[in-house]
Amino acid sequence: MSDVTLLLEAIVRGENQASEELLPLVYDELRHLAAARMAGEAAGQTLQPTALVHEAWIRLVKENDRTWRNRTHFFRAAALAMRRILVDRARHKLSLKGGSGLAKVSIDDVDIAATTMDDRILAVDQSLEQLEKEDPESARIITLKFFGGLTNKEVAKLLGITERSVERQWAYAKVSLFEKMQEET
Amino acid sequence: MTEQKQIEKALFEAARDLEDPSARTAFLDQVCNGNVALRSRLEKLLAVQAPAEKFFSVSPVSTVLPEPVSPPLASPSGRPSESVGVPEAAQPVIGPYKLLERLGEGGCGVVYLAEQQKPIRRRVALKIIRLGMDTENVIARFDAERQALALMDHPNIAHALDAGTTDSGRPYFVMELVQGVKITDYCNQNHLSTCQRLDLFIQICHAIQHAHQKGVIHRDIKPSNILVTTHDGQPVPKVIDFGIAKATEGRLTDNTLYTPQAHFIGTPAYMSPEQAQISGLDVDTRSDIYSLGVLLYELLTGQTPFDSKKLIASGLDELRRTLLEREPQLPSTLLTSLGNTELTSVAARYHAEPPLLISSLRGDLDCIVMKALEKDRRRRYETANGLAMDVQRHLNNEPVIARQPSNIYRFQKLVRRNKVTFVAVAAVALALFAGLGLSTWLFLQEREARQRAVDAEQQQIHLREEADRLRHDAENRQKLTQATVLLSRDKMEEADQLVADIPAPEPNLEYADLFRQLGDWHGTHARWKPAADRLAILVRINQPDDWDITTLDDLRYGPLLIELGDLKGYEQFRKSVIAHYQNTTNPLPAERVIKLSLLAPADSQVLTALQPLAEIASNSLAIGTNVDPSLAAWRSFSLALFAYRCGDYAGAKHWYTRSIALSVGNPSRAVNLQILQAMMYNRLGKKEIAAAELASARNTISTQFNHGLEVGAGGEGFWFDWVFARTLLDEAITDMHRD
Numbered sequence: 051m052s053d054v055t056l057l058l059e060a061i062v063r064g065e066n067q068a069s070e071e072l073l074p075l076v077y078d079e080l081r082h083l084a085a086a087r088m089a090g091e092a093a094g095q096t097l098q099p100t101a102l103v104h105e106a107w108i109r110l111v112k113e114n115d116r117t118w119r120n121r122t123h124f125f126r127a128a129a130l131a132m133r134r135i136l137v138d139r140a141r142h143k144l145s146l147k148g149g150s151g152l153a154k155v156s157i158d159d160v161d162i163a164a165t166t167m168d169d170r171i172l173a174v175d176q177s178l179e180q181l182e183k184e185d186p187e188s189a190r191i192i193t194l195k196f197f198g199g200l201t202n203k204e205v206a207k208l209l210g211i212t213e214r215s216v217e218r219q220w221a222y223a224k225v226s227l228f229e230k231m232q233e234e235t
Numbered sequence: 236m237t238e239q240k241q242i243e244k245a246l247f248e249a250a251r252d253l254e255d256p257s258a259r260t261a262f263l264d265q266v267c268n269g270n271v272a273l274r275s276r277l278e279k280l281l282a283v284q285a286p287a288e289k290f291f292s293v294s295p296v297s298t299v300l301p302e303p304v305s306p307p308l309a310s311p312s313g314r315p316s317e318s319v320g321v322p323e324a325a326q327p328v329i330g331p332y333k334l335l336e337r338l339g340e341g342g343c344g345v346v347y348l349a350e351q352q353k354p355i356r357r358r359v360a361l362k363i364i365r366l367g368m369d370t371e372n373v374i375a376r377f378d379a380e381r382q383a384l385a386l387m388d389h390p391n392i393a394h395a396l397d398a399g400t401t402d403s404g405r406p407y408f409v410m411e412l413v414q415g416v417k418i419t420d421y422c423n424q425n426h427l428s429t430c431q432r433l434d435l436f437i438q439i440c441h442a443i444q445h446a447h448q449k450g451v452i453h454r455d456i457k458p459s460n461i462l463v464t465t466h467d468g469q470p471v472p473k474v475i476d477f478g479i480a481k482a483t484e485g486r487l488t489d490n491t492l493y494t495p496q497a498h499f500i501g502t503p504a505y506m507s508p509e510q511a512q513i514s515g516l517d518v519d520t521r522s523d524i525y526s527l528g529v530l531l532y533e534l535l536t537g538q539t540p541f542d543s544k545k546l547i548a549s550g551l552d553e554l555r556r557t558l559l560e561r562e563p564q565l566p567s568t569l570l571t572s573l574g575n576t577e578l579t580s581v582a583a584r585y586h587a588e589p590p591l592l593i594s595s596l597r598g599d600l601d602c603i604v605m606k607a608l609e610k611d612r613r614r615r616y617e618t619a620n621g622l623a624m625d626v627q628r629h630l631n632n633e634p635v636i637a638r639q640p641s642n643i644y645r646f647q648k649l650v651r652r653n654k655v656t657f658v659a660v661a662a663v664a665l666a667l668f669a670g671l672g673l674s675t676w677l678f679l680q681e682r683e684a685r686q687r688a689v690d691a692e693q694q695q696i697h698l699r700e701e702a703d704r705l706r707h708d709a710e711n712r713q714k715l716t717q718a719t720v721l722l723s724r725d726k727m728e729e730a731d732q733l734v735a736d737i738p739a740p741e742p743n744l745e746y747a748d749l750f751r752q753l754g755d756w757h758g759t760h761a762r763w764k765p766a767a768d769r770l771a772i773l774v775r776i777n778q779p780d781d782w783d784i785t786t787l788d789d790l791r792y793g794p795l796l797i798e799l800g801d802l803k804g805y806e807q808f809r810k811s812v813i814a815h816y817q818n819t820t821n822p823l824p825a826e827r828v829i830k831l832s833l834l835a836p837a838d839s840q841v842l843t844a845l846q847p848l849a850e851i852a853s854n855s856l857a858i859g860t861n862v863d864p865s866l867a868a869w870r871s872f873s874l875a876l877f878a879y880r881c882g883d884y885a886g887a888k889h890w891y892t893r894s895i896a897l898s899v900g901n902p903s904r905a906v907n908l909q910i911l912q913a914m915m916y917n918r919l920g921k922k923e924i925a926a927a928e929l930a931s932a933r934n935t936i937s938t939q940f941n942h943g944l945e946v947g948a949g950g951e952g953f954w955f956d957w958v959f960a961r962t963l964l965d966e967a968i969t970d971m972h973r974d
Contacts, residue, residue, distance in 0.1 A: 232283065
């Protein structure tokens, strides 16, 4: 039995410690997968976070262990891991370009298209920290959707709510976070 | 989560569902009642919907993508990254097109002059989406444009010829090459007069109307998108660049749904208030009407209502405020305010003397422009066609719709029906407030919080239902607009089907005209029931006034109720009409109200109420007054009918003798008079003469009905004058047999 399966079972049994130990494992696996893609073995191939997460799930968890509860915990962890990976990577790239590593993003209505994805990731990450305290529900949906790249359907299954609710939460979360980012710039 | 957040979320969702800006404002007014912080928070959230959507529309895919070593322009599957790339111009050939020179830049693309090699050699305009902008949104927008453009076929719209994808995966578009001059430049360089400019403008309206019928909104009408070419010496305007056109109906592609994030696409000076407002979601064909209004303003005065540079310089908030709140100067006022030298140079461009130029705008044209520029789009022209028709009416020296009494609209802002909606929505929202307030402590426990979320969700279902209703209204409005268009092309049956089942719309002159024409159409074909149904809506949405048209409409409707045997309905109708006009001093409505109220015998209460109206009508015919003979003849007939119903046979005789003397070849009035005369003879015991007159009248009437009715006009009699005569005849015959 793999480490991941053991940890997942521990989580289901209610051992809090396990949850925290799961994250680094998932994180490592995702980073490893992403790096493999970036090594250029499949140049031009579109690699989406959601694909990464699914692939990690298949690799880390043995087939007969893929129960629903395990899956829920895993994907939550994976979305968090994805966030870390994306943020680290964006910081790294900015520092190579000589930037300070601080998120600066133009939220001016006129030209959002001009901001790079790295800027956006850092800006979201920064404001998300604040949002987590005020409105954890919105913060959770942003992590799953934006960083985890999960579809509404997947999120709905994961959280045990309807797709419509996901849609609504996502709609509110987007404006709420965006508004926060505007305030900060 | 805090209770406050929960409330905020629920209200945000409800408000988001209300697409109509005024409905949304009213909703916010109600639910935020005094809570300034909540209100401003909600407004902020609503306002950032479009940019937020845009911000989150792309997930961080690209950062996980491998960095290309060299720009993969030629690779079949690769897409260039946002920052790197050789301009498309470096590839001189795209498909069968050879790029020759760069013509200009549009909202989301670069336009090239290109030469098509196969199957025929010709020059075309080729538009490629700009580098660095190829987000999914733009592509979706382009997909929509492709299909929409193919549907359009109009001499004043630049044709779409082809579409494809460049080697590097960007879509391109091939359009008919229009070698023309920007319309404003053309007008000024050729010193076109105001009339000539209006002729061009009408053609543009027709082109936009065509696009609207194909479900395409231009959304960026401005002089640089209207080029004038000359064809056989005649100027032909062509509308180009339906670049941000969006399908209003149906879904061209699934992605079209996500295209309205065109938050600040558009040119500020030509942008409608609703385009500047919240999200692109709420833009419909009437935004184009507004932009047409700006164009007309500029064609007439040489300036836009608000200065483009100042708008941009003032910043976004101020720009919004200006577009949403500030009333532009009247075109004629603007010219008057110019300095002498400037005015002279402006007037020179019109080949006109300054005072003449100003006076040519004052009145009709001022009103037409301002109606197109209304902040509240419901008060604008409903269709581009309607705008064109009003301009045409001005050119023909006919009265224009834009100048008709403005108080017709006074109570229109929020129709009563909508108020009911608001109250209902507000009540639900207040219940939500109260419920949440009572159970604050429950929020401390997550389980209860979840329960509340479920409750809140249920409340929201109610709110959403209200929003659905508002949407339903919008659908009906769409049907009405379509029907108006069909009507203008004489497709009566199709137009009639569209509006057959919809509830009475908000008062509006164009809708009134629609229902009037449909009522006339059914009436002239003797289909009394549908005629009465359409006219019932007409008299409801006519804002009654001391206005000649609305009483004529009442005359259309009233007789039909008797024709259909709905005597109760008739009784109610005449009482409401009499009540409404009891204080009028205008003899025209007075006379008509008398006539339509006395098609059936009346009790003393009705007659007493009509007495003052009869006096007004009678005074207007006093010796020395000058009334058109045809009008005077009808008025005398009404007075004769009134006297007859009162039992004043001498009076009746006086008035119908006078009417007969005045009669100038109106067969419907003649036959009405003949019947009234026969009714008199009958009462006075001269049965034989009465019978003879009635037989003759019956003959005339049945010949007319067999021959078929025509809509008619004031001079020769309307179709409903014949319906009136037939009803009166029935009464006369029954009377004869009774005695």
